[in-house]
Amino acid sequence: MDLTTAPTRDERRITVTVNGEPHAAEVEPRLLLAHFLRAGLGLTGTHIGCDTTNCGACTVLLDGRAVKSCTMFAVQADGRRVTTVEGMAAASELHPLQEGFREEHGLQCGFCTPGMMLSAMALLAENPDPTEEDVRWALSGNLCRCTGYQNIVKSVLWAAEKMRRQNAMSAGGAQ
């Protein structure tokens, strides 16, 4: 959408660091963060499902914490760091969670997937060795209508194991 054609409205200047890059923009105070990311920055991997903070398709990381970007205003992200699915890994690589979802068939239609992976990313940052129950609880703010969750849980556990192995190797290399 064209976010600059609302001449009668007050606009605020914000600067948000998205996937490592700072972005400055004039936005209406009522503009949702999800719309800012999707329409303003063209980062369409953040999906909008429900408008009421239930489905979690719009989940992004705000300063490392999982938040739902459809019920947050862009102005509230001023001066903060946002990570979207596009920023999970460098262009040619995949994050272990992305690999895990593919390996364990953790997605079907793919609409909930970015939000699922980002919620899982926040979990693994806090708890690198979660149980199945931990994963189910951490993802309980994200709805999936296709998979029945069992393979999503397996995907996250797959990624957790790979990340632990990688961390052990890099720790070993540092010694």
Added chain:
Amino acid sequence: MTKPSGTKPLDEIRIGGIGASRKRVEDSRFIRGRGSYVDDVSLPGMLHMEILRSPLAHARIRSIDTSKAWRIPGVRLVLTGELAAQRNLAWMPTLSYDTQAVLATDKVRFQGQEVACVVADNPYVAKDGCEAIVVDYEPLPAVVNPEQAFAADAPLIRDDKEGQADNVCYRWEVGDADGTARAFEQADVVSRLRLHYPRSHPSPIECCGSVADFNSATGKLTVYMTTQAPHIIRAAVALVAELPEHLIRIVSPDIGGGFGNKVPVYPGYVCSILCSILLGKPVKWIEDKSGNLISTGFARDMYLDGELALRADGKILAVRIRAESDHGAFFSDAQPSKFKIGLLHSAFACYDIPYGHISARGAYTNKAPGGVAYRCSFRVTEAMYFQERMVHAAAADLGMDQAEFRRRNLLRDEQFPHRTAFGFLVDSGQYGRCLELGLEAIGYQDFRREQRDAAARGRRLGIGISTMTEPLGAGNSREYDILGIKMFDAAELRVHPTGKAILKIGAKTQGQGHETTFAQIVTHELGIPAADILVEHGDTDNTPFGMGTYASRSTPVAGAATAMVARKIRAKARKLAAHLLEVSEEDVEWELGRFYVRGAPSRGASIQECAAAAYGNMPDGMEPGLENNAYYDPPNLTWPFACYLAIVEIDPETGVWDVLRVVAVDDCGVRINPMVVEGQIMGGLTEAYAMSNMQFITFDAGGNCVGSNYLDYLLPTAWETPGFELHEVCTPSPHHPIGAKGVGECAAVGGPAAFVNAVLDAIADTGVRNIDMPLLPDRVWEAMTYRRDVSGAPPVRTGGAAHTTDTADAGGSGAG
């Protein structure tokens, strides 16, 4: 010709053929956030449309004042029914030969109905515009269920229809009424049950939407939209918008789940098209969740009242069902036109029952149009749910074990093909084996002991069984059509000079993984590695005609077309191989990926070499190229079978029930990609659990939708959803070219009864025969505490208790 490396035949699994749990090719874009859903489509100069919806369920429109909306800067168009009527677009035909309002002109007939729309520079301004429209309504009494609709003094909902004097949408019947009546006279016991399958919404996470782009210079209309059936939509748009079909291009991009919700034609699509034509600019409409939940294709909402004629030894002699279906304000089901209540008459198809009769009546009510095939083959979910609940009740009435009662009545292997009492030809299966495998896997006998021990300590454990078959893959074309278009499907295959291929299909994935699995069918037939095959779908300019993906028909029909077109390619490649090998065609043998000379297996030509020859070295007189298409008209439906078992425990204090185990045995014939099949089954089981436990949409007496957002419409999360144990039996379809049967919906169809039967088993001592879904804690608590049935859609309850059992000679109806 060159000898292939080694003499070992190709390993089909390794190259991604049938049976390979090939990782999905779709995933590489989805896991990167690079899918392209309709809301991701952005065109130069694109405007945004929002819809104003009715707050009332039934009201006459006195006036609509749009003047304030027009004055908002950035608003480009305010469209009302009056303006649409000037283009003959205030109403549109439905896929069920009814009419439906695009924008209301005379009355609103359900809460959430489209009244006006606003196009603006961005969606925020478009919403401002909607808020500025003033509509003056004269409220009318609302009708919210069939009982009210059929009452003598009911307000007439469809006063727009000439000759429509009541709220009856249709009447339909099937079966042998006289034979059934005679069988009931012979019965030792007649078992009865009345239940309501509550209204539910398929609710994919992605809502509906469209981007309509009418090019006034070329006259071409391109519509990007959330549709499971782009080719039917093209035909429908040609009819509705009176545009020439060759100048309409429907593109169905990535779809964030469909489940039947994205088959119908919705007013929002039509409005975006009309607005684009009027403005000469692309117009995007993206529905919000409330709009999706209150106005788009609902499912179920059927009252079923039936009885089984039983012999004392447990043999079922006949079945009789009366169904009343609530279709909302417009009859807009997308289903074969001959069958007004879908394939409800597939009920009891897995049992050997000589006589049956079904009578059905559809009701218009002041609710959103419903009756879509939500993850099922046209109302078979209601059919199988009633079947398995009725079977459960009958076994209990006879005092017979649930498994044993099914054992005595399921079709035996030697009975196939079997003509059912309602005319279906059930083609194959190993029903007994599936049941026994399920019973063994869940430890049925041990569980019964555990259940008794637990009961002695005050715990309530229960086990539920559901066995079912389902007719999947409509047509054949003799019986199945939509809008007069026969239900076949097509595939087109092009093999390029280097042996890489593009397959184009008329079906359309919404997450089922066609881009992965359809390539595997070609690999199976031709030996071209799946990685060398691109599958295209969803764009009507670029794919052959197909009826779309719903009712588990992709593999049974489009998958069969894919196998058949690959065989045509192979037939031509054989001629090319004979030419290359300098032998006659009769002396050429085929093994996966390669032809060779009979008796000299080292002399061969690979499929890739044949492809090169088709463009560079064809024999004299042969048409160049290696491409073809196939239209497949299935000789019959495919008939998968499944046995689902659940063990639950009810908290006696609260009525909350937990699922302890779920065992699924699915026989869907040959599995193309076992990983994908298992994903489909687990997804279906989750919807089954949801339906039985929490997921329903209801209405208050004023017709207000209760469940218009995800705070009120409960869907299970990872936390509640149980784990699943999956098992497999394989009876290949006798008529499908690769022996496959549909599977995507079986668990959603057959699963709910397993959970409900388990809860009822856990309170069997109370004599409760029925609790209508969803089995919310308060309903379970009420049933077990007061030892009474809990029926009807809360909070508006109709009728009363479910039927009780009567012996045949007592003859009482027990009607609620």
